[in-house]
Amino acid sequence: MSLKESALVAPDTAAVPSPAEEPHRATPWPAARTTATEAGAAAHAAKGGRGPLDVPLGAALGRNLAGPLLALTDLPSFDTSAMDGWAVAGTGPWTVREEGAVLAGHAPAAALADGEAVRIATGARVPAGTTAVIRTEHSRTEPSRAERDGVAPGPLLHALREVLTRQDIRPRGQECRVGDQLLPAGSPVTPAVLGLAAAAGYDALPVLPRPRVEILVLGDELLTAGLPHEGLIRDALGPMLGPWLEALGAEVLATRRIGDDAEELHAAVTGSAADLLITTGGTAAGPVDHLHRVLDAAGATLLVDGVKVRPGHPMLLARLAGEEPRHLVGLPGNPLAAVSGLLTLAEPLLAALTGGAGEPNRAPVVPVQDEIQGHPHDTRLVPVVRRADRAVPLHYNGPAMLRGIATADGLAVVPPGGARPGQALEILGLPWPTAAGEAPVEGVCFT
Ligand SMILES: Nc1nc2c(c(=O)[nH]1)N[C@H]1C(S)=C(S)[C@@H](COP(=O)(O)OP(=O)(O)OC[C@H]3O[C@@H](n4cnc5c(N)ncnc54)[C@H](O)[C@@H]3O)O[C@H]1N2
Numbered sequence: 449m450s451l452k453e454s455a456l457v458a459p460d461t462a463a464v465p466s467p468a469e470e471p472h473r474a475t476p477w478p479a480a481r482t483t484a485t486e487a488g489a490a491a492h493a494a495k496g497g498r499g500p501l502d503v504p505l506g507a508a509l510g511r512n513l514a515g516p517l518l519a520l521t522d523l524p525s526f527d528t529s530a531m532d533g534w535a536v537a538g539t540g541p542w543t544v545r546e547e548g549a550v551l552a553g554h555a556p557a558a559a560l561a562d563g564e565a566v567r568i569a570t571g572a573r574v575p576a577g578t579t580a581v582i583r584t585e586h587s588r589t590e591p592s593r594a595e596r597d598g599v600a601p602g603p604l605l606h607a608l609r610e611v612l613t614r615q616d617i618r619p620r621g622q623e624c625r626v627g628d629q630l631l632p633a634g635s636p637v638t639p640a641v642l643g644l645a646a647a648a649g650y651d652a653l654p655v656l657p658r659p660r661v662e663i664l665v666l667g668d669e670l671l672t673a674g675l676p677h678e679g680l681i682r683d684a685l686g687p688m689l690g691p692w693l694e695a696l697g698a699e700v701l702a703t704r705r706i707g708d709d710a711e712e713l714h715a716a717v718t719g720s721a722a723d724l725l726i727t728t729g730g731t732a733a734g735p736v737d738h739l740h741r742v743l744d745a746a747g748a749t750l751l752v753d754g755v756k757v758r759p760g761h762p763m764l765l766a767r768l769a770g771e772e773p774r775h776l777v778g779l780p781g782n783p784l785a786a787v788s789g790l791l792t793l794a795e796p797l798l799a800a801l802t803g804g805a806g807e808p809n810r811a812p813v814v815p816v817q818d819e820i821q822g823h824p825h826d827t828r829l830v831p832v833v834r835r836a837d838r839a840v841p842l843h844y845n846g847p848a849m850l851r852g853i854a855t856a857d858g859l860a861v862v863p864p865g866g867a868r869p870g871q872a873l874e875i876l877g878l879p880w881p882t883a884a885g886e887a888p889v890e891g892v893c894f895t
């Protein structure tokens with residue numbers, strides 16, 4: 449008997465009701481996120497072996513630091529002139545030393561004797577004996593009598609304002625001393641962090657390994673190019689999920705289109721090397737919704753089978769069979785339902801899988817401007833834009849729509865029963881910069 453004939457029996461012959469038809473099996477939304485976090489944390493702990501990687505600075509952007517960033521040097525590493533002007537020793541007027549300017553990156557200049565001055569550039573090492581730097585614009589020079597007579601020494605330097613001891617000198621170690629912690633472990637490597645790491649002496653950074661993710665897009669009705677026609681529609685999830693998951697810190701191994709083929713799906717699920725498989729579609733009870741049967745045949749354990757959230761309630765989380773802990777998140781096919789599954793299950797799991805690289809989607813609490821209709825029993829996730837101190841719900845929030853989320857700053861977590869105007873709600877953030885306050889808020893209300 450083939451796989452299709454045995455474990456993957458056709459849905460209309462299956463005696464058991466589908467998970468979508470069994471609301472009691474659905475997990476409350478907060479508990480589903482906790483389960484996903486715990487699954488990721490357990491997988492991370494079990495994988496102890498996948499230790500930090502040293503990557504060149506240029507490749508570290510967007511990764512998370514595997515350990516604290518410790519300064520490899522004092523910063524600045526020498527007493528540095530903060531201004532173009534004069535290094536002086538003692539009180540003025542000062543005799544200007546004959547030699548040329550002390551420049552950044554050049555050999556150290558000879559020590560200044562009391563009463564001497566030398567030209568200095570911003571970033572140059574101040575000569576030993578220097579008591580202050582005077583900016584060019586705060587100084588004037590005049591020929592000394594000796595210089596007028598044609599014999600050394602050179603001109604005299606006068607300060608045009610009071611000179612404070614050590615002014616405009618950046619002392620060695622002002623920003624940090626060697627060994628100081630500049631950033632804690634887990635910090636995201638931003639462009640600014642790359643700059644700081646380079647300044648502090650790093651050529652490479654130890655970063656956490658990224659969870660490997662594979663995306664399986666299911667559905668015979670999906671087109672990868674052109675206009676929808678004859679009942680076929682464009683695949684909206686393939687182009688969206690890879691970049692979204694990368695923005696959440698994953699390494700996306702592949703996005704594969706599988707169609708509605710149970711055998712092919714079974715082979716893809718059992719043969720994948722990814723830490724996390726993401727499927728789209730096939731979670732419900734339709735004639736070609738094979739996901740539950742494939743997971744059963746593959747020996748997977750369902751950790752979450754339906755969540756009390758709208759949209760996206762048929763989403764699921766499974767632990768795949770095998771010694772290595774690997775997971776599968778089944779996202780519903782409706783595009784906004786898939787986003788809901790991504791934020792509910794995939795995001796917390798990925799955050800924990802990277803080893804506590806930061807709090808997953810720290811949700812700020814913001815009052816909502818308008819009433820938001822609730823589901824009687826389930827949480828709702830509703831795209832919102834932030835306007836000043838308020839969250840404004842967007843209207844194109846139907847399960848099959850991406851028009852709302854495409855202009856949103858986040859998703860409001862609306863408790864069962866709904867929210868009153870002014871009620872404070874958690875807002876799940878999106879992993880990219882949003883144009884808060886720019887988006888149109890008027891529109892037709894669809895469900
Ligand atoms: N009898 C029931 N039917 C459905 C239920 C239910 O509880 N009982 N739940 C509905 C809900 S809610 C959702 S969400 C969907 C979930 O369906 P599936 O995960 O099985 O997804 P599909 O049936 O494959 O597709 C649903 C919908 O989404 C479109 N789709 C799928 N993939 C994509 C894609 N990559 N890009 C764009 N659009 C996609 C697909 O064409 C369908 O229109 O089930 C309901 N049914």
Ligand code: MOO
Nearest residue numbers: 759760761785847
């Ligand atoms: O999960 Mo469904 O998206 O509510 O239509």
